[in-house]
Amino acid sequence: MIQIPPSAIENWGSAAVFANVLATRLGVPLPAIPVLVFAGSAIAGGNLVFSHVLCAAVVAALLGDGVWFSAGRIYGRRLTDFLGRISLSLDASVRTTRALFERFGVAIVAVSKFVPGLALITPPLMGTTQIAPVVFVAWDALGTVAWAAFWLLGGALFERQLGLLLSVLRPHGGSILDVLFTAAVVYLAYRYLLRWRFRKWLSRRIVSPERLYRMMRSSSPPLILDARPVSVRRDESYRIPGALLLDVESLDTMDANLSASNIVVYSMYPNDATVRKIRKQLLGKHVVNVRVLSGGLDEWVRRGYAVEPLPPELNLFAASMARF
Structure with missing residues (x-):
């Protein structure tokens, strides 16, 4: 043979x-x-x-x-x-x-x-x-x-x-x-x-935790999206202050009037491929100012920046965006 x-x-x-x-x-x-x-x-x-x-x-x-x-x-x-x-x-x-x-x-x-x-x-x-x-x-x-x-x-x-x-x-x-x-x-x-x-x-689309912190304290803070799975949020019930909870499965229902928003998306890991999927779908809605938090939420916490507890009810993106 x-x-x-x-x-x-x-x-x-x-x-x-x-x-x-x-x-x-x-x-x-x-x-x-x-x-x-x-x-x-x-x-x-x-x-x-x-x-x-x-x-x-x-x-x-x-x-x-x-x-x-x-x-x-x-x-x-x-x-x-x-x-x-x-x-x-x-x-x-x-x-x-x-x-x-x-x-x-x-x-x-x-x-x-x-x-x-x-x-x-x-x-x-x-x-x-x-x-x-x-x-x-x-x-x-x-x-x-x-x-x-x-x-x-x-x-x-x-x-x-x-x-x-x-x-x-x-x-x-x-x-x-x-x-x-x-x-x-x-x-x-x-x-x-x-x-x-x-x-x-x-590398061309990331924002460091330090830069995001400065952006949040500016006169025009970015819109921050928490793209972690619901199961992870249940175990780690905190988020970056003011972050909106994003339902990855319901991106098609998003408000299309976000083209002027400066958006930062984060998930669990520094190279979480999910954020790429999210960014691509946002681009399909002509939302071009989308960046990714380097290191995800874990790196944000590791650097010592503040977090806040999640609300009692995990409102998903569609509900959170109702005020925008």
Whole structure:
């Protein structure tokens, strides 16, 4: 099948799957799916045993997810905040996972591995909830078995096509290792390109906490929008003084007569992708003076600036804008 002796595949194939899946589940930016697909092809070729590879993948995933779940249980929001700060995609994933958990409960653990962006953040986020560890492990095991089996069987199904690919590479000195390496490089390059583009976009549209503080004390203070999820507001029931609570799902109902307003939007994380979505929708209403608070509410609090308690009733944007 490849330029690796069948004996080596038999001896190290399951170990390679275990190592790759464990590294991926611990957060190393490596793609696990190509390895599972080629392992499935090796299973179809009789070089690996399906049950052995499946067991290796499941145990590795459960170990990695267990580490993150335990970390979430110990460190709570501090951990998810940290993940949101160092990643472009996880900040949006936190919001999505919170919303899905509130709607569907712990069952989202079983499907999170099939959804890009949710697989890594789900275990630590579940750790911050009151879910019992045994319940988390049960749903995680169910989802992991389905996920690993899907890609292994997919690799077995397309064994012939993968063999043709490798037969094309072989005359040029290529092997399965070259394919996996190329996949990893492309994956990493794509992730970092997205991060670079977003940070470049954000750098031209941010306002520092110090500058916002000065703007608030000027003769024409800006309109400040709190774009945090409702679930976060329940846990952290404070806001920047005078900020209006924005319902992200009801942006289409906004007052269109805001084109003259100077607006600053904030959420939880310094690179929260939600604020980009909000700004884009505001631009669609010809609201051009929109900037983003650098570091979000967490950075505002860290710098020692004042906050005020949320009102007893969480009036959303439509109600708040009635006076404008």
